[in-house]
Ligand SMILES: C=CC(=O)SCCNC(=O)CCNC(=O)[C@H](O)C(C)(C)COP(=O)(O)OP(=O)(O)OC[C@H]1O[C@@H](n2cnc3c(N)ncnc32)[C@H](O)[C@@H]1OP(=O)(O)O
């Protein structure tokens with residue numbers, strides 16, 4: 085292991101003005117943990133974008149190495165579950181928020197947070213999926229638990245060209261659902277159809293203030309957008325349907341009424357990837373091996389090197405990234 089290694093460090097001055105520094109770090113700059121991992125692959129999620137641009141109060145401890153997820157190899161371990169050489173995945177648990185994170189050549193982490201690399205997956209594909217794709221899987225699993233089968237009717241996916249959206253479309257399509265993709269980038273309709281969407285609608289149909297109830301259009305939804313979009317999705321969900329909420333790309337508010345819940349028995353299912361229990365995580369990663377077509381994952385992914393992370397963080401907040409960004413940490 086190198087004594088000094090590259091990393092990104094977010095610092096704040098006495099006036100709480102943030103700086104983003106590409107710098108050299110040592111192990112002492114990383115917070116305590118019982119496993120040191122060489123970060124081989126990481127990614128840029130919306131939350132990483134919020135952290136690096138400072139657009140959202142994601143970072144809650146300073147200074148911070150951002151980066152909420154990574155895949156790599158264990159370098160040293162005092163945890164009985166892991167030994168040097170093991171391939172692992174890390175996502176969530178406040179890493180990149182309150183615990184120094186993935187945008188460095190090494191990460192010092194708690195072994196209890198790590199998942200052994202599932203059979204059939206490698207570091208690159210794990211991070212092409214990343215937190216966004218794993219959250220898409222958690223969302224699909226929540227719909228399934230609620231009895232939303234392909235026979236119940238279509239499922240709408242909002243934020244369809246984003247990380248959660250593209251992976252959700254690919255998984256739902258493979259599982260046989262009729263998928264309606266909602267996007268502001270309708271010029272990407274053919275791409276979304278190639279992933280598994282049957283129909284593409286413009287996000288403007290869902291982005292204004294919602295009526296309490298509207299014509300029933302879908303049995304289920306994977307929503308990554310929140311705000312008016314989620315309110316409209318709820319108002320158009322058919323009797324007994326279910327909607328998962330994981331994101332806030334339009335806003336953190338939810339200007340809805342109780343009508344969909346009390347008149348149509350619609351359920352709103354909250355999805356949190358960060359503190360999801362280990363068993364649910366392992367199930368989600370195993371399901372991704374089985375239910376996500378790796379050719380489609382490749383089609384929705386763009387690879388960059390370490391030096392591209394900061395630009396990609398700005399681009400994701402500007403809504404300019406299609407699908408997922410995977411970062412090869414060995415590449416500059
Ligand atoms: C991969 C996942 C995602 O992408 S999620 C989307 C990205 N996340 C965000 O945009 C969240 C950013 N955070 C915020 O906007 C705010 O922190 C807030 C609205 C969630 C809360 O802010 P507010 O100023 O209203 O309250 P406090 O900071 O005083 O916190 C209240 C209470 O909540 C605890 N808390 C704060 N952040 C989190 C979090 N991320 N996860 C879990 N809990 C959180 C905080 O510790 C306080 O609890 P207490 O018991 O008093 O300590």
Ligand SMILES: NC(=O)C1=CN([C@@H]2O[C@H](COP(=O)(O)OP(=O)(O)OC[C@H]3O[C@@H](n4cnc5c(N)ncnc54)[C@H](O)[C@@H]3O)[C@@H](O)[C@H]2O)C=CC1
Pocket residue numbers: 129130131215216219242243244245246247248249268287291308309313329330331332333334335355356357358400401403404405407
């Ligand atoms: N709850 C959780 O644990 C998790 C939450 N998330 C959240 O899910 C959301 C999506 O994440 P990603 O797919 O990775 O982000 P992304 O940026 O890849 O995708 C978001 C999509 O929403 C679109 N969008 C932006 N503004 C919009 C608006 N006003 N109306 C409709 N669409 C809009 C963008 O064009 C983009 O296609 C984010 O808010 C993120 O924070 C992501 C992962 C885990």
